[in-house]
Amino acid sequence: MTPVAPTPGVVIETSGLAKQYRGTLAVDGLDLQVPRGSVFGFLGPNGSGKTTTIRMLMGLIEPTAGSARVLGRPMPRSSRSVLPKVGALIEGPALYGFLSGQDNLIRYDAADPTADPRTRKARVGSALDRVGLTAAAGKKAKAYSLGMKQRLGLASALLQPRELLVLDEPTNGLDPQGMREIRALVRELADDGTTVFLSSHLLDEIEQVCTHAAVMARGRLITQGPVAELSAGTRGRLEVTTPDPVETVRVLAAHGVTDLVTDPHTAQVTGELPAEPPDLAELNAALVAAGVRVRGFGLRRASLEDAFVALTGEGFDVAG
Amino acid sequence: MSRAETTAGPGLHDGDPGHRPGEPVRERAPAPPASRTPRAAWSLGLFGSELLIVFRRARTLALLGVLAGVPVLVGIAVRIETRGGHSVGGDGGGGPAFLEQISNNGLFLAFASLAATLPFFLPMAIGVVAGDSVAGEASTGTLRYLLVAPAGRTRLLLAKYASVLTFCVAATLVVVLSAVVVGFSLFPVGDVTLLSGNTVSLSDGILRGLLIALLVASSLIGLAALGLFISTLTDSGIGAMAATVGLLITVQIINNIPQLHALQPYLFPHYWLSFADVMRAPVIWTGILKNLALQFLYAAVFGSAAWARFTTRDVTA
Numbered sequence: 001m002t003p004v005a006p007t008p009g010v011v012i013e014t015s016g017l018a019k020q021y022r023g024t025l026a027v028d029g030l031d032l033q034v035p036r037g038s039v040f041g042f043l044g045p046n047g048s049g050k051t052t053t054i055r056m057l058m059g060l061i062e063p064t065a066g067s068a069r070v071l072g073r074p075m076p077r078s079s080r081s082v083l084p085k086v087g088a089l090i091e092g093p094a095l096y097g098f099l100s101g102q103d104n105l106i107r108y109d110a111a112d113p114t115a116d117p118r119t120r121k122a123r124v125g126s127a128l129d130r131v132g133l134t135a136a137a138g139k140k141a142k143a144y145s146l147g148m149k150q151r152l153g154l155a156s157a158l159l160q161p162r163e164l165l166v167l168d169e170p171t172n173g174l175d176p177q178g179m180r181e182i183r184a185l186v187r188e189l190a191d192d193g194t195t196v197f198l199s200s201h202l203l204d205e206i207e208q209v210c211t212h213a214a215v216m217a218r219g220r221l222i223t224q225g226p227v228a229e230l231s232a233g234t235r236g237r238l239e240v241t242t243p244d245p246v247e248t249v250r251v252l253a254a255h256g257v258t259d260l261v262t263d264p265h266t267a268q269v270t271g272e273l274p275a276e277p278p279d280l281a282e283l284n285a286a287l288v289a290a291g292v293r294v295r296g297f298g299l300r301r302a303s304l305e306d307a308f309v310a311l312t313g314e315g316f317d318v319a320g
Numbered sequence: 321m322s323r324a325e326t327t328a329g330p331g332l333h334d335g336d337p338g339h340r341p342g343e344p345v346r347e348r349a350p351a352p353p354a355s356r357t358p359r360a361a362w363s364l365g366l367f368g369s370e371l372l373i374v375f376r377r378a379r380t381l382a383l384l385g386v387l388a389g390v391p392v393l394v395g396i397a398v399r400i401e402t403r404g405g406h407s408v409g410g411d412g413g414g415g416p417a418f419l420e421q422i423s424n425n426g427l428f429l430a431f432a433s434l435a436a437t438l439p440f441f442l443p444m445a446i447g448v449v450a451g452d453s454v455a456g457e458a459s460t461g462t463l464r465y466l467l468v469a470p471a472g473r474t475r476l477l478l479a480k481y482a483s484v485l486t487f488c489v490a491a492t493l494v495v496v497l498s499a500v501v502v503g504f505s506l507f508p509v510g511d512v513t514l515l516s517g518n519t520v521s522l523s524d525g526i527l528r529g530l531l532i533a534l535l536v537a538s539s540l541i542g543l544a545a546l547g548l549f550i551s552t553l554t555d556s557g558i559g560a561m562a563a564t565v566g567l568l569i570t571v572q573i574i575n576n577i578p579q580l581h582a583l584q585p586y587l588f589p590h591y592w593l594s595f596a597d598v599m600r601a602p603v604i605w606t607g608i609l610k611n612l613a614l615q616f617l618y619a620a621v622f623g624s625a626a627w628a629r630f631t632t633r634d635v636t637a
Contacts, residue, residue, distance in 0.1 A: 058468045061634035083470035090468070094461030098377055110369035111469035111476075117365055156465060 011036045011164050011195045012057060016066035019052050026052040028219040030066070034197055034212070039190045041206030041227070042199040044216035050199045051091050053216075054168050058088055071163060084114040087162040089170055093153025097142030101133055101152050104141050108156045115160065127155040132181065146173035154182070158189075165189060166197045171205060183209050238280075240269045240287070241296030251290045255283055267295070363475055370483035374449060380487070383445040384494045390441060391433040391499035398422045398429075399506045418596075425512060426503030427522070430529050431599065433499040434492070434536050438592050439572060442491055446540045447564035449487045450547025453480045454630065456557030458637045473631045481548055481623065488540040496533045516600040528598050535595040539611060542588040542618025543568065549626040555637040585610075588618050 007013055012034035019027045027049040034040045044050050055061045057068055059076030068075045070082050095104050105124040109115045115123075128137050131151040136144070144152065150173050157165055167186070171179040186196050186209050200206050206213055207227065214224035223230060238257060242248050245262045248269045252260060256274040263270070284297050374380055402423040418435060421428040454477070457463035466476060503509070512525030520528075547564040554560050568589075574580050575587050584590050591614060594607030 055464075055634075055636070058464075059470070060464055060467060061636060062632070079470050080472055083468055086468070088465075088468045090464055091461070094463075094465055096373065096460070096462060099373075103372075107369055107373065108465055108469055110365050111466045111471035113470070113472070 007033070009036050010034065010069075011072075012040075012068070012070055012197060014053075014057075014066060014068040017053070017056060017063050017068055018065040019049075019056060019061065020064040021052075025219050027056070027063075030216075030221050032214060032221060032224065034195065036195055037190070037193060038212045039186060039196045039198060039210045041210035041213035042197060042216070043203065043206050043213055044199075044201065046201055048216045049219040050216055051168055052219075054088075054090055054166055054197075054199060058086070058090065058166065059083065060090075080113065084112055084160065085163040086166060087157030087160070087164070088166040088168075089150075089153045089157050090166070090168045092169070092172060093149045093156075095141040095144070095149060095152060097140065099141060100138050101141055101144065101148075101155075102128065102137040104152060105156055105159060109159050112160070123159050127158045130158055130185070131155045147175060147178050150174055151178075154185070161192075162194055164195045164197065168199045169201070170198065171200070171202070179205070237270045237300050238273050238283075239296070239298055239300045240294060241267055242269065242287075242292055242294050243267060244292045245269050247290055247292050248287060251287050251292060252283075255286065270300070273299075363479065366471060366475060367479045367482050370479045371486060374483050374487055375490075380449065383448060384491060387437060387441060387445060387491055387494050388498040390437050391429055391495060391502050394419075394433055394436060395422070395429050395499070395502035395506050418599075421513065422503065423507055425525075426505075426507035426509045427500070427512060427525050427529060429503030429507070430496050430499035431532065431596075433495050434532060435593065435596070437495055438536055438539065438595075439589070440568075442495070442536070443540060443543050443568050443589070444565050445491050446484065446488055446543055447547050447568050448561045450484045450544045451551050451561035451564035452557045453484055453548055454551040454626075455554050455560035456551075458555040458635070459557045461637060463637065464635055467635060474627065477548070477552075477627055477630050481544065481626075484544045484548060485537075485541065488544060489537045492533050492537040492540075496529065500529075514599050514601055515596065518601045520601065532595045532598050535598065535608060535611070536592075538615060539589075539592045539595070540615075542615040542622075545619040545622040545626065546588070549622040549629070552626045552630040552633065586614075588614060590614070 010033050012032060014030050014032045017027060017030040017032070018025060030049075030053060032053070042050055042053075052061070056063050057070055057075060059079040059082075062076065070078075071085060073082050075082060095101075096107060099107065102124055105127060106120060109120050109124060110117070125134070125137075128134050131154050133148065133151050133155060136148060141149065141152065150170070154167070154170060157167070170186075171182050174182060183205070186198065190196050190211075198206070198210060210227050212225065213227050213230055215222040215230075238252070240248055240252070245264075245267070249260050249262060252269065252271055255278050257271040258274065260269060260271040262268075280297075280299065284294065287294055287297075398419065418428045418432040422432055454463070457466065467473065471479075509522065511519050511521055512528075513519050543564075546567065547560070550563050550567070551560040554563075571587050572589055575584055575589055591607050591611030594611045597604040597607055
């Protein structure tokens with residue numbers, strides 16, 4: 001196999017990556033490109049091949065076909081030089097229950113050939129601090145809650161300054177406050193220049209933190225690119241909240257708005273703006289001038305979920 | 321090697337080391353390749369970490385506790401039996417070797433305890449620790465984090481095997497030390513009468529005792545490798561432990577069926593009790609050497625098999 005030269009500015013690059021388990025293709029011909037410095041959302045329903053892909057990228061399983069490069073070097077061949085620069089949380093945390101949180105991190109740090117034992121204590125301390133576990137550092141890991149375990153797993157990914165962080169479902173098991181903290185942490189790390197590769201089946205999570213995203217379904221890559229571009233594919237809808245729906249529909253239709261739908265429950269009229277959209281302020285003024293009482297008026301931005309449904313033409317269910 | 325390092329190229333990261341106050345200095349990034357070379361001593365660090373994992377587990381301490389209890393039981397039993405001046409197993413039959421000499425010399429409790437634990441207790445403890453070594457980490461998922469650290473599969477396996485061998489030595493020493501403490505406190509101690517009838521000084525006897533401990537620990541090398549290999553086959557720690565111990569029992573049974581004598585020289589426990597030959601003057605080395613050769617053969621075969629399996633397997637747990 002002659003590996004293709006690495007594309008500059010790309011930290012993860014796969015070509016034709018595939019993995020077959022007992023006859024079924026878990027991952028099928030994946031061509032992924034993760035730009036350096038991005039927060040990359042890796043999106044797909046449960047069972048779509050996200051974790052299998054991550055395991056191949058981390059050298060845990062051998063691809064059936066295709067190749068993968070991480071930080072410009074082929075995987076799994078270059079594991080020893082690549083992985084010290086990569087922090088990973090794969091399929092949830094895994095801990096030694098009979099060791100304290102701190103000793104768990106010391107154990108993982110001792111497994112890293114490039115880790116300096118002299119700075120181990122300090123690095124473990126600052127990783128614990130970063131995920132807010134300092135107070136529980138001496139507690140046995142089996143007494144940790146799921147959220148605390150998740151945080152400890154994240155801490156192990158942060159033992160060293162990393163070029164790339166691979167986080168598989170990092171907010172799993174966290175309460176809303178914890179989720180918010182993780183998102184803040186991810187943004188902070190990205191600001192430091194770390195590329196963050198974040199897998200999730202939660203669309204709004206990806207939408208809130210990611211600059212780029214890829215969507216997988218049934219082992220295949222459906223699309224990838226900047227988040228703004230992905231959701232731009234579907235245009236937003238105009239949304240008017242009013243007690244006078246009939247008049248509203250008439251005025252909007254006169255201004256070229258199509259696909260008008262009235263929802264009596266929410267008292268909302270929604271519609272598709274024309275290709276050359278009129279000034280929204282004037283549209284609102286026209287409604288008021290026609291005697292329509294407007295409670296709410298605005299453009300609902302297309303969400304990633306709209307984009308996903310538009311791309312796959314299906315819901316976001318577990319793949320059979 | 322260094323070409324790809326430099327092609328990491330201009331990027332957000334390299335331009336901005338982004339130190340945060342209070343964060344340790346970024347010693348590796350964007351670093352020249354030299355500073356990324358793994359430290360020479362890190363394999364020892366991983367081995368030390370393995371030892372901690374083995375010996376801080378409550379199960380390990382329980383196993384060692386059971387092993388320490390065997391000499392206590394044997395010692396007390398012999399003490400009670402011989403209180404009225406009787407000798408143990410007066411007819412000269414039954415029971416582990418060396419049993420009848422204990423009441424004359426406490427040092428023999430160490431030999432008797434080793435002879436009593438070597439067929440099952442000791443190897444069972446080894447089977448548990450060796451069987452759990454890789455499979456246990458796989459079943460808790462910690463294996464994947466060790467591998468992405470990256471511990472390196474070959475090095476991790478070597479560190480695991482080294483820690484199992486250390487446990488073999490520790491388990492043997494626990495039996496010996498417990499037996500020496502119990503034997504010296506319950507029985508008279510003095511010159512040692514060997515199996516061949518000659519008498520040697522106590523210090524000579526103790527040296528022979530240490531050699532025996534070493535030989536017993538070495539007798540477990542083969543089983544340790546076998547357990548390690550079984551451990552790489554599965555993601556279930558319990559399964560690997562049970563399989564290893566089950567195999568040990570099966571082999572011990574086969575080793576005691578006379579009709580299967582053709583097979584027996586190839587079974588790892590076949591020469592285990594050869595350590596008794598150290599208690600002769602001159603020492604008869606034939607059985608001892610056969611035992612060591614067989615153990616190293618097992619270690620080579622199953623160690624290679626474990627390596628072949630572990631370095632190529634998909635880690636999906």
